[in-house]
Amino acid sequence: MSDSIRLIAGLGNPGEKYVGTRHNAGFWFVDELCRRHGGSLRSDARFGGDVGKITVDGFDVLLLKPQIFMNRSGRAVAALARFFKIPPEEILVAHDELDLPPGTLRLKRSGGHGGHNGLRDICQQLGSRDFLRLRIGIDHPGPGNDVVGYVLGRPHADHRTAIDEALAQAVALTPAMLAGDLDKAMQQLHTKA
Template sequence: MKLIVGLGNPGREYAGTRHNAGFEWVDRLSQMLHAPLKPEARFHGLCTQIHQEDIDLWLLEPQTYMNRSGQSVAALCQFYKIQTDEMIVIHDELDLSPGIAKLKKGGGMGGHNGLKDIAVKLGTQDFWRLRIGIGHPGDRDAVVSYVLSQPRKEEAPLINEAIARSLEVWPLIAQGDCEAAMMKLHTKV
């Protein structure tokens, strides 16, 4: 892997919302690796480059708002010639219950506007995604307010557990062994 992208919306009003699960994941990883994220105007985001032992990659949190995430991702990918199979996008997932994290490559966008914009800007949907379950409100018309709000008291610990459990497979992801990471993450204990 050469690029880890966490999706979310910038600004205090969105901090801790369901839609910012990707930001939370990347924030925790940057703390684990002692690699603070910094604003980078040319990539329209917060990012850091990591050179540690066998790791040489970028962490990125687009600051373009969710619906324009592709602008940030495409800018970094084009500048550093990163291919789509060398990146993973971490995002919230309505179709998974809180507490569930799943890894997959390619597939549909599930109505996720951040993923849609990335796919349009990169010209492909064929990239790895780490999906952090946030659950569904049950009504399509309630989705926007749901993803932009804080998780309920009983959901927050489950989402945090899913993030923590998926970070456990980070070493496999860093090595580019996403298949092994997927097997480990998806295996019930």
């Protein structure tokens, strides 16, 4: 099993209505990778998403922002992975995470979907749970509150700033992730002060 990453998929919902909403935190990560590394994305109907490629420290990596709704995003990830013969172990999925505070990131190897509809569909479409996840903390609205309304809402300015700062740190650690040095990346992300 390789630990190198060949595909980074950022999850979100397409359309102007959802720009800037918490559920699109995975899109923000891919956008920041493009900004920092001179990448651009183009719509590709074959894969149901916006696709691009960047080179980071000599490592080529495909980028994907599915342009189908979150609960069907696995179709785009699986289509691209099949076309380029990328096994699940070489895929990193960046997604919003209710169980982490804003500004907190966690890398996770494999696992379940934790109720996240995008992850659920990716697991089903890939036929595997063995992909890497970049969990981007967006906080939880609290017991009894409307989770759907919360994730589809925009974060407060201080939360967005914390998320953006965390994403900048994740982008800085991307070379380690692409090289397969996931333990180093995890240690640095997980011990952030």
